[in-house]
Structure formats: structure tokens, C-alpha cells
Amino acid sequence: MCQVEEEYHEQLERVDTPSASKKCVKCKEELAAVVIRAGDAYCRKCFRESFIHKFRAMLGKTRVIFPGEKVLLAVSGGPSSCSMLSQVQEGVSQNAHKKLRFFPGIVYIDEGGALGQCKEMRQKTTSELCDMFRSTGFPFYILPLEQVLDLPGSVLTPSPPSDQPGSVYKAAVDLFLQSGDSSSDGKAEEQECVSLPAVQESHTRLLQQLIGSAQTLTAKQDLLNTFRQHLLVHTARTRGYSKLMQGDSCTRLAVKLLTSISLGRGAQLAQDTGFSDCRYGGVTVVRPMREYSAKEIAYYNHMFKVPSVVIPNLDTKMPDKASIQRLTQNFVTKLQADFHSTVSTIYRTGEKLQTAGRGSSAAEDAERCVLCVCGLDTAAEEASALQATLISEQLSQSSGEVFHQDDSKPLKPEPPANVGQCCSSERPCGGAEGTGDCCRSSRDHEATDLRSLLCYSCRRTVRDMSSVDCLPQYVLSVAQRRQNRSAMKEQISEFLLDDADENN
Numbered sequence: 001m002c003q004v005e006e007e008y009h010e011q012l013e014r015v016d017t018p019s020a021s022k023k024c025v026k027c028k029e030e031l032a033a034v035v036i037r038a039g040d041a042y043c044r045k046c047f048r049e050s051f052i053h054k055f056r057a058m059l060g061k062t063r064v065i066f067p068g069e070k071v072l073l074a075v076s077g078g079p080s081s082c083s084m085l086s087q088v089q090e091g092v093s094q095n096a097h098k099k100l101r102f103f104p105g106i107v108y109i110d111e112g113g114a115l116g117q118c119k120e121m122r123q124k125t126t127s128e129l130c131d132m133f134r135s136t137g138f139p140f141y142i143l144p145l146e147q148v149l150d151l152p153g154s155v156l157t158p159s160p161p162s163d164q165p166g167s168v169y170k171a172a173v174d175l176f177l178q179s180g181d182s183s184s185d186g187k188a189e190e191q192e193c194v195s196l197p198a199v200q201e202s203h204t205r206l207l208q209q210l211i212g213s214a215q216t217l218t219a220k221q222d223l224l225n226t227f228r229q230h231l232l233v234h235t236a237r238t239r240g241y242s243k244l245m246q247g248d249s250c251t252r253l254a255v256k257l258l259t260s261i262s263l264g265r266g267a268q269l270a271q272d273t274g275f276s277d278c279r280y281g282g283v284t285v286v287r288p289m290r291e292y293s294a295k296e297i298a299y300y301n302h303m304f305k306v307p308s309v310v311i312p313n314l315d316t317k318m319p320d321k322a323s324i325q326r327l328t329q330n331f332v333t334k335l336q337a338d339f340h341s342t343v344s345t346i347y348r349t350g351e352k353l354q355t356a357g358r359g360s361s362a363a364e365d366a367e368r369c370v371l372c373v374c375g376l377d378t379a380a381e382e383a384s385a386l387q388a389t390l391i392s393e394q395l396s397q398s399s400g401e402v403f404h405q406d407d408s409k410p411l412k413p414e415p416p417a418n419v420g421q422c423c424s425s426e427r428p429c430g431g432a433e434g435t436g437d438c439c440r441s442s443r444d445h446e447a448t449d450l451r452s453l454l455c456y457s458c459r460r461t462v463r464d465m466s467s468v469d470c471l472p473q474y475v476l477s478v479a480q481r482r483q484n485r486s487a488m489k490e491q492i493s494e495f496l497l498d499d500a501d502e503n504n
Contacts, residue, residue, distance in 0.1 A: 026050070034299050037340060044303065051292075051300050055087045056098050058288045064276050065243055065286065066172045067101035068179075072241035073138075074232050075108050077129055077309035081247030083297050084289050086306045088245075089136050102243075106133050106140035107235050109228050110196055113146050113204040114211045115312065126196040128309050141235060142196050146203040148227045149210075153478040155234045156370055158281030210470045217323035219464035221314050222263070222457075226371050227472070236283045248273075248287045251294035251332070254346035259328045265457040267377035270353045279373050293343060369455040370479050371462075377455050386456065450479050 024030050024043035032041030042050060059065055073088060075081045091100035108129055112122035126142050133140035210227075214220040236244045248256070253273045260272050271277045277285035289297070301308060315322060320330045336342045367376050378386060450468050451459045462468060468476075489496075 034303065036293075036296050036299070047300070048304065051296070052087065052090070054291050055084075055288055056091060056100070058275070058291055059100070060098075062275055062286075064284065065102050067175075068172075069102045069243055070105065070239075070241045071102045071243040071245050071286075072105045072107055072232075072236045072239065074244060074246045075106055075129075075133075076247070077108065077125070077311045078247070079297050079301050079306075079308050080249045080252065080289050080292070080294070082132075082308040083292075083301055083306055084245065084247040085136065086304075087288075089138075104138050104245075105239065105241060106136070106138050107232060108133075108140070108142045109231055110142060110144045111224065111228070111313070113144060113199065113207050114224060115314065116208065117312075122196065125309060125311055132307055132309070141239070143231060143235065144196060144199045145224075145228065145231065146199050146207050148231045149203055149206055149472050151230060151234050151472065151474045153474045153481070155230050155237075155474065156368075156373055156478045158279065158368075158373065159237065159283070160281055210472070213465045213467060213470040214461070215464045215466065217314065217318065218263070218325065219461045221323055221325050222461045224314060226458075233280050233283050233285075242282060242284065244283055244285045246285060246287050247289045249289050249292050249294050249297055250347050251336070251343050253287070253290055253350065254343045255325075255329045255332050257346055257350045258332065259325050260457075262324050262328065263457045264460060265455075268372065268374045268455070268457070269350060271374060273350045273353070279368075290347075369458050370450075370453045370475055370482070371458040372455060374455055376453075378452075378459075449483055450476075453479050453482055 022032050022041050024032050024046050025039070025041055026046040027043060030043035030045065033044040034047050035041045036047075065071060071088075073081075073085055075085050085106065088100065088104050090096060091098075092102075092104065093099075108126075110122055110126060112125070129142065130140075133142075211220050211223060214223055232244055236242075257269060257273050260266070260269055265272060271279055273290075275287055275290060279285075300306065315326045318326055321327050332342060332346070368374065369376060451462060454462060462471075465471075
């Protein structure tokens with residue numbers, strides 16, 4: 001047992017911890033200025049060279065961005081996206097060692113309307129970003145999120161991929177060099193300074209109604225991310241950009257991977273967290289910052305004065321358990337503080353995920369979620385957890401169903417005679433009682449039809465909404481078009497030939 005006057009004569013062993021007083025692990029000469037991980041102490045010069053090399057090596061070894069392409073940088077104002085902008089700005093400069101040979105542009109989506117910010121605050125934020133973007137010399141576009149309400153339905157249809165010059169990367173590089181470095185043409189192009197346009201109050205109210213229709217903060221963040229991505233892809237298509245570059249860091253992707261699993265997006269992990277995402281066809285989403293941790297980015301921005309703008313979001317000043325996204329982020333960051341390989345382990349595990357090969361025929365393109373544009377993962381077998389969940393949900397919601405004793409199939413009662421007529425008459429909806437059952441059943445039927453066109457995760461998100469009528473018109477129109485085509489195909493199915501019959 002411990003004694004009050006116990007004396008310890010043996011000296012405790014001291015464990016050496018990495019510190020800035022050590023030599024740089026790369027040049028072995030200068031004193032270390034920053035310690036990224038245990039044993040990775042770099043001086044200022046070597047840290048900068050390592051940071052720049054990692055970015056350009058990521059673009060070089062993947063060979064996704066071809067020379068001469070137009071790449072749209074999605075900048076949110078945060079540290080990661082601003083660091084990505086700094087790397088691109090330095091990479092396309094004339095005195096760069098390994099010059100980046102694509103033509104960049106910048107886009108920023110203002111989400112102040114969804115957060116309920118006043119016009120003065122939104123203008124202040126956009127003015128700071130305008131000054132930052134204008135100093136780069138790249139064309140930039142500052143768009144309000146309210147524009148998502150006016151998007152066409154084509155944003156949910158994957159466009160055909162663009163033909164790359166030479167069809168091979170090396171051939172494309174040779175072709176670009178033979179044609180001459182036309183970077184001056186990109187500079188000669190007038191720098192578009194599309195600042196925040198005037199937003200109608202009605203559009204802002206509709207956007208707030210759309211986000212506010214979600215009952216949980218988890219669903220609100222999921223809807224906001226989905227519609228922001230739609231607007232980014234639409235902007236890239238209309239402006240002639242074939243690549244959309246996003247600044248997701250390694251830490252953010254680790255959090256996103258666990259969050260996606262919690263939200264039932266396991267089938268879409270490879271697209272949500274991989275380096276490239278080709279779900280939109282002609283516009284490919286790339287994530288070149290996925291090798292950097294949030295700590296590494298913060299050190300670089302602080303040491304080399306990379307500006308960034310602090311912009312609040314939906315979960316700002318929210319408790320840890322406010323949403324699944326918030327809870328997962330706090331779990332990963334706190335675990336990373338004690339176990340320094342947490343983020344890298346999660347990230348390396350996500351790198352091994354791949355999407356099952358699918359063709360690009362029109363029939364398979366139609367089997368996509370109308371929100372996230374990923375392949376539907378709801379075509380499961382009867383004896384599956386998904387089908388069991390759906391059956392339990394149907395049983396809990398349908399109290400008036402009667403079951404056969406033989407085949408256990410539900411029989412719904414006949415609708416009342418006044419259904420379909422009460423809404424056009426002067427009586428209250430639902431007949432004399434005014435219960436509203438007919439219109440409520442109609443809305444439930446529309447929601448059920450819409451959910452059949454969604455993946456499992458988006459079904460859970462739409463289920464948390466008070467009404468599907470709050471969704472943008474382009475989503476509802478695409479869903480209605482697919483339902484009509486499905487009904488038409490079912491009507492003429494007996495006249496269609498199967499693939500087996502065609503081969504015979």
C-alpha cells in the first residue's frame with residue numbers, strides 16, 4: 001500500500017517527445033519549425049516544399065485533370081479550400097517548377113439565406129471573399145443558394161463524359177505542348193467578377209421553408225449539402241468546366257466516412273470520399289486535399305499567411321449531440337487528440353473501398369437517386385434487413401389494412417366516395433367531418449412514390465421532412481417524369497421483348 005512518508009530513490013525515465021528544437025528530418029541541418037506527427041519535424045522551407053509536392057503529386061499520379069482543361073475550384077472560405085486555392089494559384093504561376101497546366105476558376109455558394117443571415121452580414125462576407133478572389137486573377141462566381149430553386153431538371157441527369165484530347169494522358173500532354181502553352185489566352189479572358197446578385201425575398205423564404213421542413217439538424221445538413229452540390233455541378237456545366245475541385249481534407253473525409261455509414265450511405269462511400277467522383281458524367285469532382293490533415297493545413301496557413309474567412313454554418317454553436325454529423329466530428333477529433341493515427345486509419349480504410357462496376361446505358365442511368373444522383377441501393381432481396389425495415393414501417397403507418405389468412409398480403413379498404421371531390425367543393429377537406437383524410441392520403445401516396453426513386457439514405461432524409469412539396473420544382477418534375485415512364489413501361493411490358501428472346 002502507499003505510505004505517507006514513502007520515498008522514491010529511483011529516477012523516473014523521461015520519454016523524449018518531438019519538439020521544435022530538433023533538427024529537420026528532411027534536410028538534417030535547420031532546426032524544426034513544425035511537428036506534424038511524432039517523428040515528422042520539418043523546418044520552414046522543407047515543410048513548404050513537402051506541402052506543395054504532396055498537392056502536385058496527387059494531381060500527377062491520378063492523371064484525372066488533363067492539360068488545357070477548365071477546372072472550377074469550390075471555395076467555401078474555410079482553411080482547407082483556401083489552402084487549395086493558394087496551391088493552385090502558385091502552381092499556375094509562370095515561375096512554378098512543375099507548372100499546373102489547367103485553367104482554374106472559382107465559385108463560392110452563399111448559404112446565408114438558409115441560415116437566416118441579414119443582407120448586411122452576407123454582403124460583408126462576400127466582399128471579403130471578392131477581394132481574395134480578385135487578387136488571384138482567376139474568374140470567379142459568387143452565387144446565392146437561392147438559385148437552386150430555379151435549376152433545370154438536367155442537373156440530375158448525368159451528362160456524357162467529355163472526350164479527352166488524345167484519349168491518353170501522355171498523348172494529351174504532347175498535344176498540349178505542341179499547340180503551345182496557351183495560358184496567356186486564359187489570362188486574356190475577361191476576369192468575371194460575379195458578385196452576389198440581388199436575391200428576391202420570396203426565394204429566400206422558400207429556401208428557409210425548404211431547410212426548415214426537415215425536423216432534425218441531421219436532415220437539414222444533408223439537404224443543404226445535396227442542394228449545394230447540385231448548384232456547383234450546374235455552374236460547372238453552364239460555364240464550360242469539366243472538373244470540379246473541392247477542398248475536403250483527410251480529417252473531413254474521415255468524419256464523412258463514418259457519418260455516411262451512420263446515415264446508411266455505405267453503398268456510396270467510394271463516391272463520397274474518393275479522389276474522383278464521376279456520378280455527374282461530364283463534370284468530375286476531384287478532391288486533391290485528401291492527403292492533408294486539418295492540423296497540417298492549419299500550420300501551413302498560419303506560417304505562410306494564407307487568408308481565410310470564418311463563416312458560420314448550421315451546426316455553429318450547437319451541442320455535440322445536435323446531429324449525427326456534429327457528433328461524429330467531435331468523436332473523431334477527440335479520439336485523434338489521444339490516438340494520433342485515428343484519422344489516418346479511417347482514411348486508409350476508406351481508400352480501399354470501390355464501387356461495383358456498372359454500365360452507362362440509359363436504363364441504368366435512370367436507376368439513380370433523384371437527390372444524390374447515386375445508384376439506387378434499395379433493390380435488395382426479400383430476406384434482407386432493408387425489406388424488414390420497410391415492412392415494419394408500412395405496418396406501423398397503415399392501421400386500416402386487413403390481411404388474408406392465406407397469403408398474408410394486405411388489403412386496403414376502399415376509399416370513401418367523396419375522395420377526389422371534397423377539395424373541389426366548398427366543404428372542408430375530408431367531407432362533412434373535415435378530417436382531411438383524403439388529401440392527407442394523397443400526400444402520403446406522393447411521398448411514397450417519391451421515396452421509391454431515392455436511395456436508402458435520402459429516403460431517411462425525406463422522411464424527416466414535413467412535406468415533400470417543399471422540395472425544389474426540378475426534383476419533383478424529374479421524379480414525376482420517371483414515374484410516368486415507369487408506369488408507361490409497365491403498361492406495355494407484355495409487348496416488349498426480353499434480352500433472351502432477342503438472342504433467340
